[in-house]
Amino acid sequence: MRKALGLAGTIAVVATLGALDAAEAMPLDLAACSNLNQERSTLETSGVLNDLQMTSADAKALAKDRLLRIQRYVEISGQILFRCTVAAKTDDAADNSPAQDTTRKPIPPEPGGATSKKGPGKKQRP
DSSP, X not given: OOOOOHHHHHHHHHHHHHTGGGGGOOOOOHHHHHHHHHHHHXXXXXXXXXXXXXXXXXXXXSOHHHHHHHHHXXXXXXXXXXXXXXXXXOHHHHHTOGGGOOSOOOOOOXXXXXTOOOOTTOXXXX
């Protein structure tokens, strides 16, 4: 079954296509990233996340200023994601990154190694 992209998906695709040249842009400095994070937080508290959850049919009824806020939110999120260094990103974005998670422990190998053909309840011959 195919699921519709919705308003958020459509805006994200358009913003991504328009920002392909920005993928090669230089990283932003800490002050610029801080300003972007602050603006993103302001947009989030204004209800932009609820607007992003709407279907495209419901979003057609949104006022133009709300659509512009959604567009700006997507642009800012892209800038933070691709142009801000890990140190400049918000704490919760850095905490959710698997590369930053130092509390994970590796899964120990099974006894007998990967070449073991020992199944449940079976003894392995020497």
